[in-house]
Amino acid sequence: MNLPPELVSNGLTCRTIAQQSSAYLDDALPAVMKLRMACHLSTCQDCRRYVRQISLVRVALGTLPKCQPSSVKRRALRERFSSRYTH
Amino acid sequence: MNTVAITNTGFVGHAHSKVDGSHTAVLPNTDQALLARLRAGEEKAFDELVNKHHSALIRMAMGYVADREVAEEVVQDTWMAVIENLSRFEGRSSLRTWIFGILIHKAKDRGIREKRHTTFSAFESCEDDNEEILDPSRFQQTGERAGHWAIPPQPWDDQTPEKLLASQETVNAMNNAIDALPRTLKEVLILRDVEGADVKEVCALLNITETNLYVRLHRARERVRAEIESFLGKA
Numbered sequence: 001m002n003l004p005p006e007l008v009s010n011g012l013t014c015r016t017i018a019q020q021s022s023a024y025l026d027d028a029l030p031a032v033m034k035l036r037m038a039c040h041l042s043t044c045q046d047c048r049r050y051v052r053q054i055s056l057v058r059v060a061l062g063t064l065p066k067c068q069p070s071s072v073k074r075r076a077l078r079e080r081f082s083s084r085y086t087h
Numbered sequence: 088m089n090t091v092a093i094t095n096t097g098f099v100g101h102a103h104s105k106v107d108g109s110h111t112a113v114l115p116n117t118d119q120a121l122l123a124r125l126r127a128g129e130e131k132a133f134d135e136l137v138n139k140h141h142s143a144l145i146r147m148a149m150g151y152v153a154d155r156e157v158a159e160e161v162v163q164d165t166w167m168a169v170i171e172n173l174s175r176f177e178g179r180s181s182l183r184t185w186i187f188g189i190l191i192h193k194a195k196d197r198g199i200r201e202k203r204h205t206t207f208s209a210f211e212s213c214e215d216d217n218e219e220i221l222d223p224s225r226f227q228q229t230g231e232r233a234g235h236w237a238i239p240p241q242p243w244d245d246q247t248p249e250k251l252l253a254s255q256e257t258v259n260a261m262n263n264a265i266d267a268l269p270r271t272l273k274e275v276l277i278l279r280d281v282e283g284a285d286v287k288e289v290c291a292l293l294n295i296t297e298t299n300l301y302v303r304l305h306r307a308r309e310r311v312r313a314e315i316e317s318f319l320g321k322a
Contacts, residue, residue: 013226013234013235014226014234014235014236015221015226015234015235016234018220018221018309019220019221019305020305021305022301022304022305022308023305026286026301028286028301046236047236049239049240049244050239050240053240053243053312053315053316054305054308054309054312056246056247056248056251057261057280057308057312058280059248060248060251060252060261061261061265061280061308061311062280062281062283063248064142064252064258064261064262064281065258066138066141066143067141067142067145068137068138068141068142069137069141069159069162069163069166070159073159073163074137076163077133077137077166077167077170078130078134080167080170081130081133081170082128082130084170084171084173085125085127085128085170085173086128
């Protein structure tokens, strides 16, 4: 029986790839593991898709719209800052 | 318990120990420039600092206290403490680490006072850490394909961060996913992905190992991803 390439290439399962994908994207894995993951990803479209989605989430989180203090709270902060540091 | 003193006596992260036991401050250049402007009383510099971190501070505080209103009070108190103590900030950590350390300290105190959490130790280290990161049913359980996808991720290959953020519904889905995270996952996600803090900075601030960080970080990212997947699947 012919197994899919991802099963025979390096012994990593898709579950392992998914679990390690954040460390992989942060380049935080040992070189050997990184290489094994890259090998798996080169043959497994579903894992490529998953890692890409985690990467996309990571980038999107960094650019989410930000909230700011209310005008009343902002004014109070500015007043305190000015009284403390304006010489 | 991890607490960071407002006076920055807690040694966090980026400084180097000398043989005599003292520490040299190694503050990023951007922090040094900002700190100089702040200490010179430049209001615009303070506004920049608030604009940069306020949103993430609110999200962090929400992990410790009952509601948004209380979180805003805690963050306001944090900013006031930052103003009061800027002159004593010694640069033993980044400004961000120092500010978030103050926030965590104040939010924990407020949370305890509200009796929402009687002890933090029960929540600190093991919350969720031993659970599966992904729903196990998404993978084959038995046979030659055990451990490989049974329900693969839904394709949203045409999505980009810009497209995701252009849709208010998707932004809401992401915000809801963040709000629903347990505190230990939320604080890692906020510091690392929302704030962009480096791994060593996050580990030092939260007093966790790099291994713990990646377990929590990936669990948090996966929950946000799953929320987007669910939303896009319905759309």
